[in-house]
Amino acid sequence: MSDGNRSRFAAVALLLLKLRAVLVLLILLVAFSILTPSFLTANNLSILAKHVSINAILAIGMTFAILAGGIDLSVGSVAGLAGMVAGGLLTVRIGGHTVGVVWVVFAALLVSCGVGLLNGLLVSRIGVAPFIATLGTLYIARGTALLISNGKTFPNLGGTATSGSTGFSVIGQSFVLGVPLPVWMMIVIAALASAIALRTPFGRHVYAVGGNERAARLAGIRVGRVKLLTYCFSGFCAGLVGLIIASQLESAHPATGESFELNAIAAVVLGGTSLMGGRGSVRGSLIGAFVIGVLADGLVMMGVSEFWQIVIKGLVIVLAVTVDQVQTKVEARMAPAALGESIAKVAV
Amino acid sequence: MRRAALAGLLLLAGCHARDSRKLVAVIVPSQDNPFFKAEADAAAARAIELGYRVRVDAHEDDAYRQDNLVDAAIASNAVVLILDNAGADASISAIRRAAKAGIAVFLIDREINATGIAKAQIVSDNDQGARLVAAEFARSMRGVGGKSEFAELIGRESDTNAQVRTKGFHAVLDQTPWLTMVAAQSANWSQAEAFSKTETILQAHGNIRGIIAGNDTMALGAVAAVKSAGLKGIEIVGFDGSPDAVAAIKAGEMEVTALQPAVLISQMAVDEADALLKTGSTGKPEVQVIPCDLVTKANAGEYLNFEKKQ
Numbered sequence: 001m002s003d004g005n006r007s008r009f010a011a012v013a014l015l016l017l018k019l020r021a022v023l024v025l026l027i028l029l030v031a032f033s034i035l036t037p038s039f040l041t042a043n044n045l046s047i048l049a050k051h052v053s054i055n056a057i058l059a060i061g062m063t064f065a066i067l068a069g070g071i072d073l074s075v076g077s078v079a080g081l082a083g084m085v086a087g088g089l090l091t092v093r094i095g096g097h098t099v100g101v102v103w104v105v106f107a108a109l110l111v112s113c114g115v116g117l118l119n120g121l122l123v124s125r126i127g128v129a130p131f132i133a134t135l136g137t138l139y140i141a142r143g144t145a146l147l148i149s150n151g152k153t154f155p156n157l158g159g160t161a162t163s164g165s166t167g168f169s170v171i172g173q174s175f176v177l178g179v180p181l182p183v184w185m186m187i188v189i190a191a192l193a194s195a196i197a198l199r200t201p202f203g204r205h206v207y208a209v210g211g212n213e214r215a216a217r218l219a220g221i222r223v224g225r226v227k228l229l230t231y232c233f234s235g236f237c238a239g240l241v242g243l244i245i246a247s248q249l250e251s252a253h254p255a256t257g258e259s260f261e262l263n264a265i266a267a268v269v270l271g272g273t274s275l276m277g278g279r280g281s282v283r284g285s286l287i288g289a290f291v292i293g294v295l296a297d298g299l300v301m302m303g304v305s306e307f308w309q310i311v312i313k314g315l316v317i318v319l320a321v322t323v324d325q326v327q328t329k330v331e332a333r334m335a336p337a338a339l340g341e342s343i344a345k346v347a348v
Numbered sequence: 349m350r351r352a353a354l355a356g357l358l359l360l361a362g363c364h365a366r367d368s369r370k371l372v373a374v375i376v377p378s379q380d381n382p383f384f385k386a387e388a389d390a391a392a393a394r395a396i397e398l399g400y401r402v403r404v405d406a407h408e409d410d411a412y413r414q415d416n417l418v419d420a421a422i423a424s425n426a427v428v429l430i431l432d433n434a435g436a437d438a439s440i441s442a443i444r445r446a447a448k449a450g451i452a453v454f455l456i457d458r459e460i461n462a463t464g465i466a467k468a469q470i471v472s473d474n475d476q477g478a479r480l481v482a483a484e485f486a487r488s489m490r491g492v493g494g495k496s497e498f499a500e501l502i503g504r505e506s507d508t509n510a511q512v513r514t515k516g517f518h519a520v521l522d523q524t525p526w527l528t529m530v531a532a533q534s535a536n537w538s539q540a541e542a543f544s545k546t547e548t549i550l551q552a553h554g555n556i557r558g559i560i561a562g563n564d565t566m567a568l569g570a571v572a573a574v575k576s577a578g579l580k581g582i583e584i585v586g587f588d589g590s591p592d593a594v595a596a597i598k599a600g601e602m603e604v605t606a607l608q609p610a611v612l613i614s615q616m617a618v619d620e621a622d623a624l625l626k627t628g629s630t631g632k633p634e635v636q637v638i639p640c641d642l643v644t645k646a647n648a649g650e651y652l653n654f655e656k657k658q
Contacts, residue, residue: 036552038551038552038554039551039552041551043551044548044551047547047548047551048548050547051544051547051548146379146380150379151378151379151380151381151385152380152382152385153382153592155592155595156595173576245540248540248543248572248576249539249540249543249568249569249572250572251539251568251592253380253539253540253565254380255380255538256540297544297548300531300533300545300548300549300552301548301549301551301552302552303531303532303533303552305534306502306505306533306534306536307505
């Protein structure tokens with residue numbers, strides 16, 4: 001093999017490594033389409049996308065926290081808390097009147113952003129390690145969710161026409177142009193987040209802070225403020241997810257969202273974002289969420305047992321991280337100049 | 349400052365000592381589940397009525413946490429422990445330790461794989477309840493010739509009650525010639541998980557006419573999924589008799605459920621404990637199995653929060 005061939009081979013290998021999440025997703029889609037006849041129907045793909053949107057929205061919020069060198073373990077609890085705030089407000093009567101759905105949604109999102117703000121303050125102003133700070137708020141948010149109803153479920157959130165409280169179910173159950181509203185939310189949030197990450201000064205600051213916090217600080221970036229905003233955004237995304245779930249079920253349960261944070265982190269990691277910060281993308285997390293979601297729904301359709309589903313999900317995550325390490329090594333071995341040259345060759 | 353705090357502490361301790369009522373410790377799996385909440389509340393209410401002090405804790409299905417809570421009950425000189433335990437085998441040592449410390453242990457809702465340690469084990473008949481529900485499910489799915497497809501939502505598969513219920517279901521359903529099961533998935537007792545798994549199952553199997561769930565929470569998740577898919581005429585049954593499920597049965601969204609007499613069982617446990625302390629005997633055998641009630645649209649009005657209205 002000549003030098004040229006070898007570098008071209010390496011470049012192809014690297015490209016495949018970089019596109020691994022997309023490749024895995026394509027393989028899964030093809031495999032499930034063959035194995036289960038009703039998998040590749042518009043209706044099923046719509047439902048699949050709706051299921052994915054829950055984890056994807058959480059993962060997009062999580063991506064910013066991780067890109068900036070942090071992590072947000074509280075998202076699952078915040079989702080549960082947001083649902084309970086909404087459920088409580090929809091159930092309560094103030095002076096014989098119901099609270100408007102718009103205000104309910106606003107309050108739930110405000111509380112979620114508030115928890116995000118608390119995370120951000122703990123991390124950026126007091127200097128608590130993100131893992132610890134958000135672990136603490138994980139418990140605080142979950143405990144508060146339980147306290148709101150004294151552990152009970154808020155049922156019948158669909159409301160009645162007579163009390164003027166209907167409309168909450170729109171969030172999780174309605175369709176726009178034949179596509180479920182949660183899927184639109186995922187698309188809009190992903191597009192906005194991706195644009196922010198790639199095309200705004202703030203986005204570049206997030207990467208800079210995660211890549212080298214000290215250098216970012218010396219370059220004049222307001223590191224604390226950048227971190228604060230990433231946690232607020234993550235809290236907002238978590239709150240939205242809580243609202244979607246409560247709206248879909250028309251009930252709010254305080255244990256909703258347990259271990260969602262792990263699924264979100266898994267999606268982010270599958271998408272190639274480094275847990276060390278500074279490297280990764282929103283698009284990757286979206287694809288990661290789809291990999292996990294397609295795997296989960298496909299295995300259910302095939303009738304695979306729950307226990308195997310858990311093992312398979314774990315295997316995919318371990319595999320993804322292993323490949324991530326291989327990619328880092330290959331990249332390190334290839335000189336940047338040669339890399340550019342060989343990518344150009346592949347493109348031709 | 350420190351002296352003031354010490355004085356306060358002594359004062360507190362003094363108050364404590366003056367409360368001469370004996371302590372009944374109630375430990376249940378969780379307080380965010382209507383069933384366990386009803387059972388804990390019922391035990392606490394009856395014990396207070398009979399003149400005891402009560403403390404309620406939750407072990408979150410964690411045997412280690414249960415261990416610590418039992419130690420705390422021993423340390424605070426509880427005379428009675430009402431326990432919905434965290435595992436048929438994993439709980440035995442903690443219960444034995446409590447019994448050795450002189451606490452009368454009364455197990456409710458779940459048995460342990462040992463006898464002679466607890467004063468009583470009062471449980472609802474999960475097998476009988478599951479058979480009741482399954483028989484009604486089979487009857488309602490009797491089609492006009494041909495097989496009717498159904499799906500099953502199983503509870504957390506490591507949980508004894510999940511296993512007993514699915515076995516009870518299948519003891520009936522497998523013998524029913526007009527039924528065929530096309531999907532069985534665990535939804536881990538969770539409504540949100542039942543919702544998304546049912547949506548997916550309905551995609552894979554378009555002819556499903558019924559869904560049988562190991563508890564009411566999952567059944568309600570299935571109700572939401574069926575509603576969201578715009579489907580009609582799918583029979584959904586559950587287990588537990590939760591207030592939300594009873595409401596769904598009244599509204600015609602669910603077919604039936606098996607009501608576990610949680611309130612009755614808690615009250616029996618406290619009454620027997622009281623009898624034991626006063627007379628030296630519970631007057632009952634150790635293992636007491638209480639049958640479940642079938643809640644249908646016709647009798648749904650008679651049931652409220654895990655008990656039959658008087």
